[in-house]
Amino acid sequence: MPVNQTLSSFSDTAFITALFIYLAALVLSMVYYVKMLNVVDARRIRAAAADRELVNVGAGESSDSPAADADLADGDLVEEYISDEEMSRREAAANKVGGMTQALIWLGVLVHVSAAVLRGLATSRFPFGNLYEYVLMITAFTMVVAAIVIQRKEWRIVWPWLLIPVLSLMFFGGTKLYSEAAPVVPALQSFWFPIHVTTVSVGASIGMVSGIASLLYLLRIWQPKGKERGFFGALAKPLPNAKKLDALAYKAAIFTLPIFGLGVVLGAIWAEAAWGRFWGWDPKETVSFITWILYAAYLHARATAGWRDHKAAWINIVALATMIFNLFFINMVVSGLHSYAGLN
Template identity: 50%
Template structure:
């Protein structure tokens, strides 16, 4: 198998460019978050112009002090001007889309350079997980644009993981070891990548839920979380993302067992990687069960989801890089 080193270099440049764009997007989202007013303060300020307009009587349409709403040239209602926070947020989303495009191009180029699927080592595997996480986030934004203020918190773990992938985990473009030259690399690892990326988004949402719920219980604590969506909104995002990812993760565990039988002659051997993947499956199954049980909704369920997220991170780094097992040669799967 011939490796195109020059094309692999292009892939590395695209990876660095995507990371830089994500950092800039996160900065813009952070500015947006900083410019947002706390809901209670915005409500109090909104009452003053309304009262003043009512006292001023009538005036020309579309001007302050009038009861007649502003209209456009075609007679429709005029769109209120965007706030500075919204403008920064929209620029952040635009850069996130650009970074996603560069990120996707990086994996495609890397795949062509190595003539295989581009998740054959830890560097590529982590990059693919981050790509799925950003893609899932953009889908959420498409459906719920008002959740844009979460952008800084979603991009932060993506940037950290990509930085680690590009430094500590970096591997030059090369063919995979013979044991990984199987169609199961495409099936099993693809499912693990997709599930892990979506679960990253769910983990962030659950972490933010716990912080937001703590503020709602005691408004004097964590005042900055008042700019986040309500705890119930964050809970729904976490639940729906986990409910989508769980069957995909289940499929990844099952196909991993089938591949293990083909490669090592047994379906399950309690290898550290297999054990941790099963523990993560049990934790997420427990979360979904808790979330559907009235007595365990809210904080308890969110804590279980955060534990599941921690197990996934532990599985990604510690088990792959520190613990010795049958998966140590691969770093993936």
């Protein structure tokens, strides 16, 4: 069928618009990050002041005695004393920026999904015909999954860590991988085409969220709460505790394993219909299978005593790296039956 160039142009415009909306959301999320860093510092100052006051009272001194005042004056707590009103103001300011970030994210998701839908309508097919369209779809799926997961205020702090890789993928896809809307090659004109690729894309999108959560978990393990030091300590300070980050990575991987595995199985069924064999150890087939094995290994390690700490998280990160390697290197460099998934 002929390509509707008007809808294709609208899709390109929506893609660029979503990119700029996410960029604005990234800036806001960084402002939120800094504000939450200040909130965390303020809470710790107040907690330290309360602890010191309890020590003074326990030593037989009144909290408003000269000795208590002198004790406070010895440190920085007098200069940095934060009242209830100031604490409430800082938290309200941070929550306001966090809410604005969340609103921008949802607007970006709406425009992003519109870009994918318009691309499909322009070509009268599912928008998976080339690597640009695959990046368009996988980033859209990732943002939908992330926007659903990050509903609670405590998770909004994670947005910069998710937006940076998504924006990088979108920028690379829109500049280096862009292809004009066109009919797909004959090999992709199959009933299994949208089913297989959609399933793999959804699984990979959830896996991306899981892998980033594991990265943050390792950062938090390296910089424990209350013991943060240096630049990386400042980055880790506003993050949730390690247990919550690990739980997020684990729960996301629980969905990744069956969905991504189903995509691999559906690909094998399509391969039998198209090439007369279920499996041929094609490079993309092989690396996809390795990726699925790594997610299975992560879940197994996560449930095994002695592997529940950072060792399991490293397996999840390797799985994420393998998936990215499969997306770019296998599609664009290695010659195989899936090479047509690259540039048109």
